[in-house]
Amino acid sequence: MSSHHESILREPLVTGENITYSKVTEDILVPVENKPNKAWWIGFTVSAIGAALWVFAVSWTFWFGIGEWGLNKTVGWAWDITGFVWWVGIGHAGTLISAVLLLFRQNWRNSINRSAEAMTIFAVICAATYIISHMGRPWMFYWALPLPNQFGSLWVNFNSPLVWDVFAISTYFSVSLVFWYTGLLPDIATIRDRATGLRRRIYSILSFGWNGSVKTWQRFELVSLILAGVSTPLVLSVHTIVSMDFATSLVPGWHTTIFPPYFVAGAIFSGFAMVQTLLLVARKVMNFENYITMFHIESMNKIIILTGSIVGVAYLTELFIAWYSGVEYEQFAFLNRVSGPYWWAYWSMMTCNVFTPQIFWFKKVRTSIAWSWILSIIVNIGMWFERFVIIVTSLHRDYLPSSWVMFYPSWVDVCVFVGSIGLFFTLFLLFLRVLPAIAMAEVKLLLKSSSDQAKQKLIREGVVDPGQAAYYQESLEKYDSVSPRVAEYEKA
Amino acid sequence: MSNIKYILGHFADPDDLMHGIDKLQEGNVKIYDVYTPMPIHGIEDKLGIKRSRLGKVAFCFGLTGTITAITMIWYMLVYDWPMNIGGKPHFAFPDFVPIMFELTVLFCAFGMVGTYFFVNHLAPGRAPRVMDLRATNDRFVVAIDAKENPYHDKIDNILKEAGAVEVKHNERKYVSYE
Numbered sequence: 001m002s003s004h005h006e007s008i009l010r011e012p013l014v015t016g017e018n019i020t021y022s023k024v025t026e027d028i029l030v031p032v033e034n035k036p037n038k039a040w041w042i043g044f045t046v047s048a049i050g051a052a053l054w055v056f057a058v059s060w061t062f063w064f065g066i067g068e069w070g071l072n073k074t075v076g077w078a079w080d081i082t083g084f085v086w087w088v089g090i091g092h093a094g095t096l097i098s099a100v101l102l103l104f105r106q107n108w109r110n111s112i113n114r115s116a117e118a119m120t121i122f123a124v125i126c127a128a129t130y131i132i133s134h135m136g137r138p139w140m141f142y143w144a145l146p147l148p149n150q151f152g153s154l155w156v157n158f159n160s161p162l163v164w165d166v167f168a169i170s171t172y173f174s175v176s177l178v179f180w181y182t183g184l185l186p187d188i189a190t191i192r193d194r195a196t197g198l199r200r201r202i203y204s205i206l207s208f209g210w211n212g213s214v215k216t217w218q219r220f221e222l223v224s225l226i227l228a229g230v231s232t233p234l235v236l237s238v239h240t241i242v243s244m245d246f247a248t249s250l251v252p253g254w255h256t257t258i259f260p261p262y263f264v265a266g267a268i269f270s271g272f273a274m275v276q277t278l279l280l281v282a283r284k285v286m287n288f289e290n291y292i293t294m295f296h297i298e299s300m301n302k303i304i305i306l307t308g309s310i311v312g313v314a315y316l317t318e319l320f321i322a323w324y325s326g327v328e329y330e331q332f333a334f335l336n337r338v339s340g341p342y343w344w345a346y347w348s349m350m351t352c353n354v355f356t357p358q359i360f361w362f363k364k365v366r367t368s369i370a371w372s373w374i375l376s377i378i379v380n381i382g383m384w385f386e387r388f389v390i391i392v393t394s395l396h397r398d399y400l401p402s403s404w405v406m407f408y409p410s411w412v413d414v415c416v417f418v419g420s421i422g423l424f425f426t427l428f429l430l431f432l433r434v435l436p437a438i439a440m441a442e443v444k445l446l447l448k449s450s451s452d453q454a455k456q457k458l459i460r461e462g463v464v465d466p467g468q469a470a471y472y473q474e475s476l477e478k479y480d481s482v483s484p485r486v487a488e489y490e491k492a
Numbered sequence: 493m494s495n496i497k498y499i500l501g502h503f504a505d506p507d508d509l510m511h512g513i514d515k516l517q518e519g520n521v522k523i524y525d526v527y528t529p530m531p532i533h534g535i536e537d538k539l540g541i542k543r544s545r546l547g548k549v550a551f552c553f554g555l556t557g558t559i560t561a562i563t564m565i566w567y568m569l570v571y572d573w574p575m576n577i578g579g580k581p582h583f584a585f586p587d588f589v590p591i592m593f594e595l596t597v598l599f600c601a602f603g604m605v606g607t608y609f610f611v612n613h614l615a616p617g618r619a620p621r622v623m624d625l626r627a628t629n630d631r632f633v634v635a636i637d638a639k640e641n642p643y644h645d646k647i648d649n650i651l652k653e654a655g656a657v658e659v660k661h662n663e664r665k666y667v668s669y670e
Contacts, residue, residue, distance in 0.1 A: 021504075021529060021630035146568060155568035159577065164590040171594040175601040182605055185614070186628065190529065193625040208609065209618030212628055214539060216612050217531040222544045223608050230554070230597045241590055444530040448506070 008464040008472050012452035013108055014443065015480060016290035019453060021444050024291075025190055028438045031286050032191060036433055039285045044429045050422015057415035058133050066136045068412045075395045075407040080134040081245075082387040083417050086270070087127035087424075088169070088242055089263070089383060092235055093271020094120025095176060098183075099231035102224065107450055108299050110442035111291045114187075115282065115428075116275050117180040118435075122427040123274070124173045126420045131169070133416070161244040168241040172234060179227045182220070185210045186441045239267045246390065253333035253394030256321065262314035266383060269307035269353070272300050273379035278428065280373045282437060291438050294480045298366050304379060305360040311386075312354035333394055341406060342393045349389050352382025367479045452476070495663045498524065499644060500624055501634040501651035502658035506532050509632040512654035513538055516634065519650050524635045527627035546604055553603025554596045561595035562588060622667050624660070631658075 014024075031040075061068055071078055094116040101109035132138045144166045146156050156163050189210035192203035210216065243263035246254035276297070283292040322334040337346050356378050365371045397404045431437070448454055459469045501516075503509040509532065516523055523539060526532075536543075565588045569575070574582040609615060627633040636647055638661070648659050 025529075025629050146564065155573055157575070157577075158565045158569050158591060159584055159587040161590075164594075167591045167594040171598040175597060178601055178605050182608075186529070189620065189622075190628040192620065193622065193628045204620060205617045207620060208614040208616055209620045210614065210628070211620055211622050212527045212529060213525045214528075214532075214535055214541060215525075216614075217528065218536050218541060219544045219546055219608050219612060221531050222546050223604060226547060226550045226604060227601060230550075230600050233593070234597045237590065237593055244590075441530040 006449050006455075008455055008458060008468045010450070011293070011295035011475070011480075012450060012455055013111065013293065013295065013446050014291060014451035014453075015293050015476075017453060019290065019447060019451060021447065024443055024447065025194075025440055027287070027290065028436050028440050028443070029191060029194070031432055032434060032436060033194070037285070040429060040433070043425065047422050047425035047429055050419055051426040052419075052422075053415050054129075054419025054423045057412050057419050058129065060412055061133050061416065062138055066134060068410060070407055070409040070413050072405055072407070074398055074403045074405045075392055077134075077391050077395065078407050079388075079409050079413040079417055080130050081391050082384065083420060084127045084130040084134070085242055085263075085387045085391075086384050087123045087130065087420065089239065089267035089270045089387075090274045090380075091120040091123035091127065091172075091176075091271065092239060092264075092267035093275050094118070094123075095172075095179075095231050095235040096268055096271065097275070098179060099228040099235065102228040103232060106299075107446055108296050110446055111288075111438050112275065112279060112296055112300075113442070114180075114183065114435075114439040115279060115431075115437045116271075117176065117183070118431045118437075119275060119278060119428065120176050120271075121173070121180060122424050122431075123271075124169065124176065125427070126424050128169065128173065129420065129423075130416075161241060161248045164241045165245055168238045172238045175227070175231060175234060179224075179231060182223060182227070183439060184435060186212060186220070187436045187439060190440055191436070236264055239264045251394050252327070252329040253337065253390070255330075256318060258314055258317055258321070262311065262318075265307045265310040265314065266353075266386060269304060269311055270380060270383035272304050272307070273376040273383070276300050276304070276372055276376035277380065280369055280376070282432065286432070286437065288438060291443055294367055297369065297372055298363075298479075301360050301366045301372055301375075304375070305357050308353055308357035308379065315350065315354065329399070332397075336397055337389060337393045340393065340397065342389065342396070345385050345389050345393065349382055349385040352378045353386060356382075363479075494661075496638040496644065496661045497665050498623060498662045499636040499638050499641075499647055499651075500660040500662060501636070501654075501656040502624070502626070502660065503632040503634070503655060504630070504657045505655070506530075506632055508655035509634065510535070510538065512634060512651060512656060515650050515654040516636070516647070519646065521636060521641050521647055521650065524637045524640075527623060527633040527635065529628050529630060529632070532632070546608060549607045550600050550604040553607075554600035556603070557595040557597070557599025558592050560599065561592040565591065620666075623662065623665070625667055 036044075066080075069078070069080065071080075094113075097109050097116040098113040101113075132141055135141055144156065144163065146158075148155065158164075185208055188203055188207040189212065192200055192207045195203055240260040240263070243259035247256060247259040249255060279292055280297070283289055319334055319338070322330045325331075336342075356375060359365050359371075360375065365375075392407050396407055455472065458464050459472070501512055503512055506528070509526070509528070513523065513526070513535070517538075526535060526539070528535075535541075566583065569584075570582045622628070623635050624631065624633050634651070634656075638644060641647060644661070651659050
């Protein structure tokens with residue numbers, strides 16, 4: 001492995017000086033091994049209040065039924081399914097980073113995969129709670145499973161995309177959980193071997209007795225690779241099936257074949273935005289600047305602009321196909337979306353998802369932390385509007401003009417949504433506290449080949465092309481705002 | 493002879509570790525195992541460890557999932573309680589593909605990871621068989637069975653010459669977790 005050196009033109013994946021293997025461990029375990037700081041407590045308190053609101057609003061829904069939501073006879077799906085699809089979509093980036101980027105050997109995934117996978121799991125939990133609570137009688141949720149009906153021998157209908165969804169989401173959740181936890185084992189063992197007393201006992205149980213022998217690592221790598229191999233089509237299938245909940249219906253605006261690829265691109269788009277939202281804050285608060293570098297941020301921004309543009313093409317294609325189909329209902333559905341009473345939702349979606357991310361074409365914006373964070377929030381908002389537009393504007397004016405209505409969310413709708421965000425952040429903050437937010441073993445792998453200090457050593461040894469070395473130094477000084485070497489340079 | 497059970501050579505760098513393994517093998521010293529904080533690529537070939545067969549295991553579990561799904565759906569929708577849905581065929585194969593795929597992935601992932609845990613004796617609460625606490629942090633540790641390999645001084649010298657930062661003689665096999 002040491003014989004392998006990366007091209008000097010590649011940006012370093014670990015910056016900072018004197019990064020040793022034990023320094024990696026020390027740096028990453030700071031939040032786990034110490035009492036949390038003020039920022040964490042403030043964040044946790046706010047999120048926990050949100051989570052409490054969620055418990056209250058969901059309990060309210062369970063007690064009084066979904067009549068407490070703003071749904072009506074025409075609009076039977078609104079904020080619930082919007083929230084569900086939004087959360088599932090957010091979850092997709094975690095699997096994309098951990099699986100697809102592993103298959104493509106993108107080493108920059110190593111320092112962001114752990115927290116992105118955790119985000120996946122928490123987002124899917126939020127999505128699943130929407131599914132359970134929108135059932136109206138959540139204690140009957142097992143009716144969706146292939147169990148014989150007590151009243152006869154009727155089985156679930158496997159021709160229904162809603163049943164496919166049950167299988168897809170539960171498989172996705174459990175496989176993501178297994179993938180995440182298997183990857184955590186070596187890092188939990190590291191915490192275990194540094195801890196004492198009760199902490200050691202707890203982490204010892206959680207570590208499954210990991211010892212890092214050759215055979216363990218050999219099989220571990222194969223297991224990770226195969227899990228990545230099966231998770232890649234899995235993540236594509238999950239959002240494909242979510243989109244089929246709509247696409248296999250006959251509702252104009254939903255009944256389109258473009259939905260699966262369009263939903264998958266949108267999912268990756270929103271997921272990366274959420275990863276960006278979380279990590280830009282986490283890297284600052286937890287001093288992970290050396291491990292989550294400007295290069296990571298820029299790479300994610302590049303994926304955001306790519307998937308955002310794919311989503312934009314999908315929006316335009318939908319409009320074109322509606323016109324080209326010659327079906328007047330289809331044409332009306334889209335005309336109504338663009339210029340009907342929900343025009344503001346449609347244009348919010350267009351602005352947030354298609355227009356604003358285009359400023360990421362400028363490297364200055366892509367490498368600005370403030371801009372990246374603001375745009376990630378805008379994308380999150382835009383993607384929520386996308387699902388709202390698809391669901392509510394397709395339903396609210398149906399075939400019978402006398403039943404045309406608007407949808408107004410009730411306070412319960414709002415509380416469930418705001419509360420689910422609180423739940424998500426509560427879980428994420430707890431995760432940051434008890435488990436390493438960066439995969440230590442995987443970052444250690446990069447130290448000898450892709451770190452700034454390894455590259456500086458090569459430059460000092462004079463084994464690289466001087467022109468390329470100058471380019472490397474220059475781009476680092478220009479764009480990486482955190483490297484101490486750069487700070488020194490600025491001082492001088 | 494002493495009570496020494498294992499000789500541990502600590503390396504601070506994976507390249508030194510690989511060099512140390514070469515030197516030990518040249519000196520005909522049998523290596524018991526190597527403990528590292530991260531995977532070392534190419535070490536399996538050096539130690540003569542065979543390719544893992546977990547890939548085949550994963551395939552078999554995946555196939556089991558596919559067969560389970562199609563059998564289950566066929567039994568429920570075609571054999572046990574066929575429903576007339578607009579006169580369409582009961583065995584609507586394209587509709588069954590999504591669930592067949594999901595169960596393939598589910599069985600494959602759980603079967604493979606379960607097998608991995610089983611063969612490596614990984615289970616919640618299992619006492620960690622750790623020879624040195626730093627092997628999960630920043631040390632790359634070669635363990636040599638002291639009973640099988642005589643001339644401990646020679647082994648110590650080989651390790652030190654190869655760049656070991658520390659050589660330990662352990663009287664117990666594993667670090668005790670009280």
